[in-house]
Amino acid sequence: MTSEPRIPPDPTARAAAVFERLSADRLDALDALYAPDARFKDPFHEVQGRAAIRAIFVRMYAQLDEPRFVVHERLGDATQGFVTWTLVFRWRGQRQERRIRGATHLRFDADGRISEHRDYWDAAEELYGQLPLLGTLMRWLAARVAGGAHRG
Structure with a gap:
């Protein structure tokens, strides 16, 4: 008989x-993790409240095949934490696995629940850059900007 792994007491x-x-x-599980009036922000969303935060995850699972978070590093204390992660997923109906690398800053309330959740990741590199036409255009623009910066 297997049991669920123990959830650590440290909020991060x-x-x-x-x-x-x-x-x-x-x-x-999100309901116990977030404070009722928690705020969430990432490159595409800025919402407040458990229901609005949960709706973001509902949409993610509806739009992506087998999304999962892989946590690489974390540090924190009772008031705040920082986590680096990779979101591994496939676009619906596609076979190629995709990855978005990012980091999250968390603030906790007195009960150890998340009161602020801010995701940091580069939508241009991590998402748009993976699209065939847009990715090619973005790489060309990046090369032009980088080349122009060295010309003085």
């Missing part, structure tokens, strides 16, 4: 463990 470790185990059928 607890958040990382929940995100690594998160799935479409485990979204209830």
Whole structure:
């Protein structure tokens, strides 16, 4: 008989463990993780409240095949934490695995729940750059900007 792994008491470790185990059928775990009026911000969203945060994850699981978070490093204390991660996924109907690398800054309330969640990742490099036509254009523009910076 196997049991669920123990959730760590440290708020950063607890958040990382929940995100690594998160799935479409485990979204209830978000309710215990976030404070009722928590704020969430990433390159595409800025919302407040558990329901709005949960809706972001519901959409992610509806739009992507088998998304999962791989946590690489974490550090924190009782008031805040920082986590580096990779989101591994496939676009619906596609076979090629994609990756988005990012970092998250978390602030915790007195009960150890997330009160602020801010994701940092480069949408241009990590997402748009993976699209065939747009990615080619972005690489060309980046090369032009980099070349122009060296010309003085």
